[in-house]
Amino acid sequence: MALTDELGRIGLEHHQSSEDSVSEDYFTDWKHSFPQRDLLAHEYTHSWNGKYRRPADLYGATFNAPQRGSLLWVYEGQTEFWGNILAARSGLVSKEQGFDSLALMAATYDAQSGRTWRPVADTTNDPIIAQRSPLSWRDFQRSEDYYVEGQLVWLDADMMIRKLSHDTKSLDDFAKAFFGTNDGSIIVSTYTFDDVVLTLNKVVPYDWARFLHDRISTVQKRAPLNGLEAGGYKLVYTDKENAFEAQAGKNYHRLPLRFSLGVIINQKNGSLGTVAWDSPAYKAGLAIHDVIVAVNGDTFTSEGLVDAVKAARSDKTPITLLVKTGSHYHTVSIPYYDGLRYPHLERIENTPDRLTTLYSARH
Numbered sequence: 001m002a003l004t005d006e007l008g009r010i011g012l013e014h015h016q017s018s019e020d021s022v023s024e025d026y027f028t029d030w031k032h033s034f035p036q037r038d039l040l041a042h043e044y045t046h047s048w049n050g051k052y053r054r055p056a057d058l059y060g061a062t063f064n065a066p067q068r069g070s071l072l073w074v075y076e077g078q079t080e081f082w083g084n085i086l087a088a089r090s091g092l093v094s095k096e097q098g099f100d101s102l103a104l105m106a107a108t109y110d111a112q113s114g115r116t117w118r119p120v121a122d123t124t125n126d127p128i129i130a131q132r133s134p135l136s137w138r139d140f141q142r143s144e145d146y147y148v149e150g151q152l153v154w155l156d157a158d159m160m161i162r163k164l165s166h167d168t169k170s171l172d173d174f175a176k177a178f179f180g181t182n183d184g185s186i187i188v189s190t191y192t193f194d195d196v197v198l199t200l201n202k203v204v205p206y207d208w209a210r211f212l213h214d215r216i217s218t219v220q221k222r223a224p225l226n227g228l229e230a231g232g233y234k235l236v237y238t239d240k241e242n243a244f245e246a247q248a249g250k251n252y253h254r255l256p257l258r259f260s261l262g263v264i265i266n267q268k269n270g271s272l273g274t275v276a277w278d279s280p281a282y283k284a285g286l287a288i289h290d291v292i293v294a295v296n297g298d299t300f301t302s303e304g305l306v307d308a309v310k311a312a313r314s315d316k317t318p319i320t321l322l323v324k325t326g327s328h329y330h331t332v333s334i335p336y337y338d339g340l341r342y343p344h345l346e347r348i349e350n351t352p353d354r355l356t357t358l359y360s361a362r363h
């Protein structure tokens with residue numbers, strides 16, 4: 001494990017160890033490093049999900065055999081799920097921090113405009129065709145969305161198992177049956193889609209093939225949010241910051257206005273790191289690398305822009321930005337009046353709080 005601000009950040013799974021790199025103050029500034037806290041739980045999970053049990057088409061007996069990633073939504077998606085759950089269950093993050101992270105992920109993928117044309121299954125081709133190179137309009141193209149959308153699908157599956165089994169079974173039972181074989185063996189054990197479905201059916205009978213096919217292989221205009229609802233929560237937006245999004249923003253000097261103006265801004269110099277497709281900023285003609293120089297006539301500051309978004313809500317006057325694109329300065333007017341919007345999970349009263357059960361340590 002590297003604690004460094006010199007090397008890049010990485011989490012790379014191996015069978016009996018992992019390579020992990022986090023910020024230099026990861027342990028000393030414990031209070032503020034929680035957005036990175038699922039990393040070790042994620043890579044630890046990979047020992048079972050990925051390294052021991054591996055999708056058959058990702059396993060090459062020799063380097064001459066090409067790999068395919070058709071089941072990366074299991075390999076990475078369910079690892080993303082367990083990484084977040086185990087981080088909460090072990091106390092690396094609090095339940096509230098875990099819920100804030102989940103709200104942010106659910107909102108981000110629900111707003112992913114590329115979901116109008118591209119199913120999650122297709123994004124499993126990205127390691128081959130894109131190799132993590134920078135993409136323009138990433139949320140419209142989609143990239144390796146099988147990680148986080150996979151996490152949401154497995155949350156949905158966990159909650160479906162709980163409902164169908166009258167809260168006697170969960171995805172823990174799937175994991176135990178699927179990954180907990182040949183204890184101590186480090187020989188790779190491959191699996192197919194049908195093996196996943198077969199094990200789910202042993203936990204609780206259901207049309208799991210269709211459940212997975214619908215969510216993974218077909219275009220779905222909305223993110224899979226059923227797991228939240230079955231867990232006793234709904235996704236809402238308020239003007240109160242999401243603590244996970246805010247802290248991650250501070251750690252990387254980013255101002256997140258993703259669900260209002262549709263931008264994420266470098267706080268140091270006002271440059272746009274993200275502009276969401278079809279967002280108010282997009283419609284005003286903004287694109288990544290544009291630099292916001294001034295807001296309503298005053299020099300750009302994060303606080304100034306946040307205040308302008310708040311003021312536009314009551315004044316119903318467009319926000320005026322002086323923007324630098326390359327060496328060209330121009331004025332942009334954004335008629336956005338819905339104020340600040342940050343994602344949160346809100347409890348649905350008089351329903352079982354299954355999400356708290358899922359995020360709590362097992363006894």
Ligand SMILES: [Zn+2]
Pocket residue numbers: 013042046076079
């Ligand atoms: Zn991973």
